[in-house]
Amino acid sequence: MADGPLILCLPSKGSLSDGxxxxxxxxxxxxxxxxxxxxxxxHVEGFDDVHVLLARATDIPSMLDAEQAHVGITGLDLVxxxxxxxxxxxxxxxxxxxxGRADLVVGVPRTWLDVTTVEDLVAVAEDVRHLHQRSIRVxxxxxxxxxxxxxxxxxxDYRIVESLGATEGAPRxxxxxxxxxxxxxxTTLEANGLKQISGGTVLRSQASLVGxxxxxxxxxxxxxxxxxxxxxxxxxxxxxxxxxxRGLFPAPGPSADGRVAVDGLCVESTWSDAGGLVxxxxxxxxxxxxALLSALLDAGSVASSVDEPGLLVxxxxxxxxxxxxxxGM
Amino acid sequence: xxxxxxxxxxxxxxxxxxVRAEQVAASLRGLxxxxxxxxxxxxxxxxxxxxxxxxxEDIRRHMYIFTDxxxxxxxxxxxxTIPTVALYGRRAPDAPEELRAYYVxxxxxxxxxxxxxxxQLTHAGIEVLGAAxxxxxxxxxxxxAQASLVEHGVRxxxxxxxxxxxxQAAVQTDLLSDRxxxxxxxxxxxxxxxxxxxxLAAAGPAEPDEGSELDELVAQLPDSMRAELLDRIIGGLEPxxxxxRTAGEIAARLVSRSAARPVEPVPSSVDAALRALLxxxxxxxxxxxxxxxxxxxxxxxxxxxxxxxxxxxxxxxxAYGIDPAVVTLRLGLRRGIDYYTSxxxxxxxxxxxxxxLCAGGRYDELVGRLTGRGSVPGVGFGLAVEHLVRLVPPAAxxxxxxxxxxxxxxxxxxxxxxxxxxxxxxxVGLACRLAVGSSPADAGAAAGxxxxxVLVTVGAQSSLSVVGLRSGVAIESVTxxxxxxxxxxxxxx
Numbered sequence: 001m002a003d004g005p006l007i008l009c010l011p012s013k014g015s016l017s018d019g020x021x022x023x024x025x026x027x028x029x030x031x032x033x034x035x036x037x038x039x040x041x042x043h044v045e046g047f048d049d050v051h052v053l054l055a056r057a058t059d060i061p062s063m064l065d066a067e068q069a070h071v072g073i074t075g076l077d078l079v080x081x082x083x084x085x086x087x088x089x090x091x092x093x094x095x096x097x098x099x100g101r102a103d104l105v106v107g108v109p110r111t112w113l114d115v116t117t118v119e120d121l122v123a124v125a126e127d128v129r130h131l132h133q134r135s136i137r138v139x140x141x142x143x144x145x146x147x148x149x150x151x152x153x154x155x156x157d158y159r160i161v162e163s164l165g166a167t168e169g170a171p172r173x174x175x176x177x178x179x180x181x182x183x184x185x186x187t188t189l190e191a192n193g194l195k196q197i198s199g200g201t202v203l204r205s206q207a208s209l210v211g212x213x214x215x216x217x218x219x220x221x222x223x224x225x226x227x228x229x230x231x232x233x234x235x236x237x238x239x240x241x242x243x244x245x246r247g248l249f250p251a252p253g254p255s256a257d258g259r260v261a262v263d264g265l266c267v268e269s270t271w272s273d274a275g276g277l278v279x280x281x282x283x284x285x286x287x288x289x290x291a292l293l294s295a296l297l298d299a300g301s302v303a304s305s306v307d308e309p310g311l312l313v314x315x316x317x318x319x320x321x322x323x324x325x326x327x328g329m
Numbered sequence: 330x331x332x333x334x335x336x337x338x339x340x341x342x343x344x345x346x347x348v349r350a351e352q353v354a355a356s357l358r359g360l361x362x363x364x365x366x367x368x369x370x371x372x373x374x375x376x377x378x379x380x381x382x383x384x385x386e387d388i389r390r391h392m393y394i395f396t397d398x399x400x401x402x403x404x405x406x407x408x409x410t411i412p413t414v415a416l417y418g419r420r421a422p423d424a425p426e427e428l429r430a431y432y433v434x435x436x437x438x439x440x441x442x443x444x445x446x447x448x449q450l451t452h453a454g455i456e457v458l459g460a461a462x463x464x465x466x467x468x469x470x471x472x473x474a475q476a477s478l479v480e481h482g483v484r485x486x487x488x489x490x491x492x493x494x495x496x497q498a499a500v501q502t503d504l505l506s507d508r509x510x511x512x513x514x515x516x517x518x519x520x521x522x523x524x525x526x527x528x529l530a531a532a533g534p535a536e537p538d539e540g541s542e543l544d545e546l547v548a549q550l551p552d553s554m555r556a557e558l559l560d561r562i563i564g565g566l567e568p569x570x571x572x573x574r575t576a577g578e579i580a581a582r583l584v585s586r587s588a589a590r591p592v593e594p595v596p597s598s599v600d601a602a603l604r605a606l607l608x609x610x611x612x613x614x615x616x617x618x619x620x621x622x623x624x625x626x627x628x629x630x631x632x633x634x635x636x637x638x639x640x641x642x643x644x645x646x647x648a649y650g651i652d653p654a655v656v657t658l659r660l661g662l663r664r665g666i667d668y669y670t671s672x673x674x675x676x677x678x679x680x681x682x683x684x685x686l687c688a689g690g691r692y693d694e695l696v697g698r699l700t701g702r703g704s705v706p707g708v709g710f711g712l713a714v715e716h717l718v719r720l721v722p723p724a725a726x727x728x729x730x731x732x733x734x735x736x737x738x739x740x741x742x743x744x745x746x747x748x749x750x751x752x753x754x755x756x757v758g759l760a761c762r763l764a765v766g767s768s769p770a771d772a773g774a775a776a777g778x779x780x781x782x783v784l785v786t787v788g789a790q791s792s793l794s795v796v797g798l799r800s801g802v803a804i805e806s807v808t809x810x811x812x813x814x815x816x817x818x819x820x821x822x
Contacts, residue, residue, distance in 0.1 A: 110566075110570070111570055111579065114543075135381075151390075
């Protein structure tokens with residue numbers, strides 16, 4: 001697969017797909033589906049050396065394994081479940097790209113009033129074994145993550161019921177006693193007579209950027225293209241966390257050389273106008289902005305403003321270097 | 330096709346290592362037989378249920394469980410005590426009450442903590458079932474465990490004993506409220522749990538969470554109506570979503586869970602005495618004196634009675650030649666196995682001190698629970714042969730099961746002649762192997778490297794030369810009829 005475009009595999013539908021479309025718009029590289037017969041392909045504006053394949057989110061980890069694509073965006077839950085099979089060369093490049101949040105949780109019947117923690121569940125599994133001579137049954141689409149979680153909590157006496165459709169209905173339908181499933185708000189659990197328990201979060205999941213992990217897949221040019229994509233995604237994440245703040249000071253400004261920060265505000269540029277005003281420009285984490293505005297006022301600024309940026313690029317990203325180390329390239 | 334990667338913790342054993350393992354297993358069998366034990370061979374494939382029900386967390390967490398094509402839950406046996414007890418229960422109804430059984434066979438645990446994560450180990454051990462004199466049987470098991478190390482030239486590590494009953498008896502004191510007593514009794518099966526329960530009580534009420542608030546509410550209900558009321562409330566809710574459980578079970582567990590939280594502080598004198606008890610780690614006789622004194626502090630007649638019964642066990646242990654001064658009484662000893670009911674022990678690895686080399690104990694309720702035969706006392710111990718073999722000092726003169734190698738002088742000697750010589754040796758019980766096609770020099774070097782003590786070289790006209798590789802004895806012009814005698818002579822030097 002050397003020397004071709006970077007092949008990027010993205011979810012074709014559902015909330016992950018909507019999230020990707022919004023992310024790419026925010027990165028100013030809108031994605032356009034190729035019209036016509038080959039509708040499972042797309043193009044990213046400004047990235048002529050990227051070829052987009054659209055696929056089901058669940059299939060993306062195996063497509064990376066099969067070397068059908070270089071990178072993909074899909075849920076971390078699906079990636080970790082796939083890695084739980086063992087022997088997969090895929091590598092999580094960015095575990096959190098800011099959308100698609102959902103937790104993989106244990107859901108038990110609300111009627112199990114005595115079960116409020118995972119330790120309770122372990123004890124109940126033993127009770128069920130003694131009283132009913134069978135294992136508790138767990139419905140899930142995530143058998144590997146479930147096994148790993150229960151093993152860590154010392155729960156071994158259970159059976160996994162593979163669930164294909166609506167997992168949360170399994171206990172009511174009598175197919176299982178409890179479930180391990182995704183929940184973003186808890187309402188689906190509740191509607192099915194289930195509840196979460198303390199310590200019962202198997203995995204906190206969100207959309208992640210995942211790379212094919214075999215060095216033979218990659219050329220330096222493709223890695224460079226991936227680096228540009230990572231830069232934009234990181235810039236959009238930073239832009240969500242930070243605001244651009246400016247303050248106007250009477251000349252010569254808060255200090256003679258214009259390089260002094262006000263309460264940690266990093267000075268990015270200054271200019272002076274004819275009227276003798278100096279502008280101090282910088283960025284700050286959202287939570288710090290109100291305090292910073294007061295500090296600017298106290299330091300003698302005559303006016304200040306806050307802007308919501310579209311993209312904020314910073315040097316020093318570790319995502320690509322880490323991936324290069326993984327590949328040994 | 331590339332070979333499948335090896336399974337971690339499953340080892341091939343061959344060569345001298347296999348010979349040593351067989352020799353150690355054989356001498357363990359001999360030892361067990363000398364104490365009057367008879368072999369049992371329970372199946373390797375077992376129903377998973379008794380192990381899941383009875384064994385305890387240390388074993389349950391590491392079992393190989395699977396469903397066979399008929400849907401039955403089976404497992405590879407993780408240990409041999411439960412299989413031996415099940416076998417005891419399946420014997421003919423008129424079989425004698427007492428069974429003194431020994432076993433040597435494989436057991437399987439996923440990533441077992443002992444023995445470098447070995448997943449298949451050869452367990453060897455004994456079980457005394459149905460013997461009425463329990464202290465005598467306990468001492469005997471301890472003695473056989475000790476002998477299984479000593480007879481192989483292994484210096485035993487510390488011999489640590491305890492009794493599950495000490496802590497359970499200690500909390501039966503009138504110095505505690507009914508509620509605290511019940512809460513601590515629940516934890517007293519395991520020293521770590523009891524320490525945690527004392528800490529919990531000392532820490533006072535925890536940050537309220539959903540669970541503790543519910544426990545508090547349940548605890549406030551009058552005793553007589555607690556379970557009944559909860560049963561009715563839970564039974565009224567969405568019966569279709571109870572899963573396998575019943576409203577009654579949930580109510581019962583709510584009540585027991587709420588009772589397990591020591592909501593009131595444990596009196597400081599009791600707390601101090603229980604913690605002192607947990608810390609006991611003394612030579613056996615001194616240790617019993619200490620426990621006896623703490624029994625007075627706790628005003629627990631049950632504990633005092635248990636200490637008295639231990640005095641006789643100490644006598645029996647001494648009668649079996651084990652000095653009580655080298656036995657450590659450690660009340661913090663935990664085995665992680667649910668079926669033990671009183672006496673427990675382990676002999677530590679003399680080198681690492683952690684993973685015990687031998688472990689065992691008394692399980693007076695297991696037989697009844699597994700077999701429905703009523704109350705039958707039982708006690709036993711087991712060890713992993715691989716663990717023991719690692720510690721056995723290597724034999725000075727190598728290990729070989731072969732006594733002689735038979736080789737032709739040169740290529741002109743027919744193979745049939747060599748076979749005839751070998752047959753003559755085997756007929757009188759001398760183990761030998763052929764080295765047809767090899768030169769006497771090569772065969773001698775290979776024999777020496779393998780630790781084979783005698784080389785027989787077949788010359789023209791069936792004239793043999795017999796050389797003792799260790800004894801240096803060389804006998805020439807031996808006939809086939811005289812070869813056995815010559816080999817014995819070369820062997821003895």
